[in-house]
Each structure stands twice: as C-alpha cells, then as structure tokens.
Amino acid sequence: MLEKVFERILYSARWLLAPIYLGLSFALLALAIKFFQEIIHVLPHIFETSEMDLVLLVLSLIDISLVGGLLVMVMFSGYENFVSQIDLEDNDDKLSWLGKLDTGSLKNKVAASIVAISSIHLLKIFMNADKIDNDKLLWYVAIHLTFVLSAFAMGMLDKLTRHGH
Secondary structure, three states, X not given: OHHHHHHHHHHHHHHHHHHHHHHHHHHHHHHHHHHHHHHHHXXXXXXXXXXXXXXXXXXXXXXXHHHHHHHHHHHHHHHHHHOOOOOOOOOXXXXXXXXXXXXXXXXXXXXXXXXXXXXXXXXXXXXXXXXXXXXXXXXXXXXXXXXXHHHHHHHHHHHHHHHXX
C-alpha cells in the first residue's frame, strides 16, 4: 500500500518538468527578439556595412536559428519522453519527428546541433583571426574538435547499442 502511494507520487513528479519545458519557450522568445533586434539594428546602415560585417551578422543569425531549433527539439521531445504525449489533431501542423525522438536520438541531435553551432562560432572567429591571439585560436579549435569527437563517439555508441539489441 505504502509502496503504491510512493510510486504514484514519484511517477507524478515528472510533471515538475512541464514548467521547465514551458520556460524554454520563453528562452525561444528571447532568441526571436534578439534575432530581430540584430536585423533592425543593421538595416538602416546596410549600405555602409562592410561585406565582412554583413557575413558575420548573417552567421550570428544562423547561430540564433540553430539554437532556436535546438530549443524546440529539446522542449517537445523532452516533454514527450518524460512528461506526456502531445495530443494534436490530424489537421494540425504536426512536426514529422514529433513522437519519434527517443532520448538516444535526441542526445545525438543535440550533439550534432552543438557541433553546428560551434562550427559557426569557429567560422566567425576565423574571419577575425588577425585580431585574435594564436593561443586563443588553438583553444577554439581544440574545443570545437572536442565537440566533434564527442558527437562522433556518442553516435558510434548509439549505433553499437542499437545493433546489439
């Protein structure tokens, strides 16, 4: 009897994650505001803006969109995996991957997104390489390679464990 009550309370505790996933939507809103703030900031000066600065801005916007996509993935698949299934009508605009991302797939997608985000940061750094110390450049590359190797290792481990079952 006591065990049943304990298990029911423990199982219900998963709903504590729901407000956290909702909170991530506020982070998504903050990213959207920052995205459009950057665009509005550059538009009046577009003709004076150098090509290099424009490319750096575009890379920043891509970066923001990748982080936003990562947030959406974590919000929805995390909610579905740990809290409750999202019930949408057939005529709703349902994402094709919704309900199909288990924690292993999500982990790999998050790792791939981090590598993509890191790649864009590295590209932005290389475009300003003349202004950055060689030691710092080396650290940026080392950190990026760590992300790449980690994502690769996670993908290989996931592949090995899936083939093992």
